[in-house]
Amino acid sequence: MEISVSVLDMDFGHLEDSIKLLETADIDSLHMDIMDGRFVDNISFGPAIVRTIAQITKLPIYSHLMISRPEKYVKNFFESGSRGVTVHLETINEDNEYILETDNMGLSLNPDIELAGLDPYLNKVSEVLIMSVYAGFGGQKFIQSSLDRIRELRKKRERLGLNYKISVDGGINPEIVPLCVESGADEIIAGSYVSASRDPVKAVSALREAAQV
Ligand code: DX5
Numbered sequence: 090m091e092i093s094v095s096v097l098d099m100d101f102g103h104l105e106d107s108i109k110l111l112e113t114a115d116i117d118s119l120h121m122d123i124m125d126g127r128f129v130d131n132i133s134f135g136p137a138i139v140r141t142i143a144q145i146t147k148l149p150i151y152s153h154l155m156i157s158r159p160e161k162y163v164k165n166f167f168e169s170g171s172r173g174v175t176v177h178l179e180t181i182n183e184d185n186e187y188i189l190e191t192d193n194m195g196l197s198l199n200p201d202i203e204l205a206g207l208d209p210y211l212n213k214v215s216e217v218l219i220m221s222v223y224a225g226f227g228g229q230k231f232i233q234s235s236l237d238r239i240r241e242l243r244k245k246r247e248r249l250g251l252n253y254k255i256s257v258d259g260g261i262n263p264e265i266v267p268l269c270v271e272s273g274a275d276e277i278i279a280g281s282y283v284s285a286s287r288d289p290v291k292a293v294s295a296l297r298e299a300a301q302v
């Protein structure tokens with residue numbers, strides 16, 4: 090199981106310290122939640138901050154774009170040091186679907202969006218990121234029906250012989266992790282459980298332990 094940690098709810102006054110601390114934890118990557126105040130009702134940060142973070146860490150960085158018109162910015166996020174960029178299915182249409190032809194692209198979708206909408210793109214993307222909360226804010230409660238969606242994507246991957254990574258993002262804590270493992274997720278993305286913890290390294294260990302089911 091891969092573990093990625095979102096920087097969204099970290100103290101931006103001490104971002105470098107927080108990231109250096111996380112480097113000592115057993116995580117696989119950092120997750121950048123990019124919000125534009127349009128696709129979601131929240132604004133976070135843009136490529137300049139991603140670049141700054143990329144310069145202070147060797148951890149791989151993945152950017153999750155919760156923004157309208159992703160085609161305008163995908164390149165920017167790769168150039169800023171993202172190893173992968175995930176966009177939302179809700180923002181993809183026939184005029185911008187070409188962006189999914191780029192290597193290391195992922196697709197995400199909100200809990201109320203039908204999985205079938207992913208079908209035309211599953212052979213192009215390297216990751217499907219299941220939102221287990223509604224995109225926009227950290228600290229929300231995990232939506233249990235996300236587990237069925239993970240199972241379905243896993244089955245579909247086997248049936249079609251594809252190899253996209255299945256990630257789950259939102260409301261992750263050690264009680265939820267075993268359920269994600271059993272459903273077939275390859276990666277969990279944790280935000281507030283780690284960043285709001287007094288001991289983020291210990292919080293990551295608790296997630297790691299919970300994944301050994
Ligand atoms: C929600 C973001 C998530 C979120 C994770 O819009 O995509 O990455 O910040 O944070 P928690 O773990 O607090 O739900």
Ligand code: ZN
Nearest residue numbers: 120122153258
């Ligand atoms: Zn995210």
